[in-house]
Amino acid sequence: MTNDRTTADRTTADRTTAQLASSPRLARLYPKAVLTGFRRKGGELPDTTYALSGVTVDREHLAAYNRVCGFRLTDELPATYPHVLTFPLQIALMTAAEFPFPLVGSVHVANRITQTRPLRLSDRLDLRVHVTNLRPHPRGRQFDMVSKALLGGDVVWTDISTYLRRGGASGDTSESGREDRPAPATAGWRVSQDIGRRYGQVSGDRNPIHVSRLTARMFGYPRAIAHGMWTKARCLAAFEGRLPAAYTVDTRFKLPVLLPATVAFHAEQDGQGWRFTLRDAKKGRPHLTGTITEG
Template identity: 45%
Template sequence: MPTRRYDDSPGLGSLYARTVKATLRKAEYEPDADGLTLELPEVVIDQDHLASYREVTGFAAGPALPVTYPHVLAFPLHLDLMSDPSFPYKPMGIVHLSNTITQYRPIPLHADLAITVHSGPERAHPKGTVFDVLSEVRVFGELVWTDSTTLLSRSAGDASAHASLLKDPALDAVAWWDLRGNLGRRYAGVSGDRNPIHLFKLSAQAFGFPRQIAHGMWAKAAALASIERAVGLPDAFEVRVDFRKPVLLPSRVQFGYSPGGSDFALYDEKHELTHLVGKLTER
């Protein structure tokens, strides 16, 4: 398995340019389960950046990193992986289906992190091909956090393939969130994810959306921040979310969770459309 190591996080500007180029290229390669691994062996937390992330997602200040924050640190490596010439799928147009994070223990604010990213083997899906981008975070060699981002590359698909989905929980709303039209731009500023579908109405319409949509990982972070404020989060847990329907911006949404926060979901204002469902399991 080839490995590319960085002394610093790769620049997002050049990565986005490469992403566009990768989307326009011809597919001249076969998927490889033993593909490229990317390493960022020493990441020092920028406390100002962390504060900005907390502000836009709703996480309160504390002695440990928000559970979703390492995903932001790994994102440049995700983009680097998917825009590399060896990557078997065109990166633009890929659909984010779900995300699973496992926190083995809280990560201290001032810890130096080592991050690795690679892709998992492909599998059939009714709407194309599914694969995972897998991230790991270590502190002094100890595995403390993992992330599996499940993505769909659309194609003819396999109608007989099984799509693994979380069950929809029956939840009442405990909070109503009024989401402003600039939320996608605010989250893009801290996450680095400047996909045009999140930024402006016109740029989103170019990709078939009526107006800009919220980032899925913002929705996951905001949900967990809300649960943390209300009932707390365990030190060690796994949390998966499935992204069902895009959250258009601006909009008003309902958020609900079960006692203890093990099941949660995000709905539209009328509680008729499900945007996100989540499952939290203590380890």
């Protein structure tokens, strides 16, 4: 468990719920991740759900998030925004003593968000986070961090972030077959050198690989890289005004965006939904692929 305040735990048929009294403090959790990461040797995932009730959205924080990610300034929450509300709970779970893998080195490879209705600034959300589905991957093992937002007891938003823990790989290490030929760009964006720092300020995700060239090199990257969830949010912002009330946006993160960068965005309709990609503007290498489906 974390050092943050909790009320009494309660046990359900298959999972223990830790009801938090306040959002975990990331400034305390990151040093803990560094100091305890070497002790984690793999094993089973914990069966604990972290819960935080009655969460409200700060108008200024939402506006800052929208500016960084390219959304319009409205009272409706982008589907990616609740991810930053649940992020402290995710990190608390991943730094808890019973979590089997180090936080540092766990790679965010995919993210699927489903909202059943638009969420608004006035909503008071109950948040839940748990981890599940540990399974093999050609490069190691992967697991799903599942976050939910509830209103009146009903789940209105679900986020599944898939993480890869490299090591013990066997067999084919390719994630997919051939890479499709790049489609013509719908739009091109210049991604600034400081986008990692700016997104880190609004999201709380201050992983050193996003902050500077120097700190990124410590983890094997030649330059700082953009957050995967920033690239997803920036792509989703390109669809504003064309999204249904209820939808799923499913994304796979490919090669990191080395900062600064120029990227090419492509979107095309696929039945009642959309397919989209984000690529390096010069070399055509994929940074992200995704789909949006209604319902």
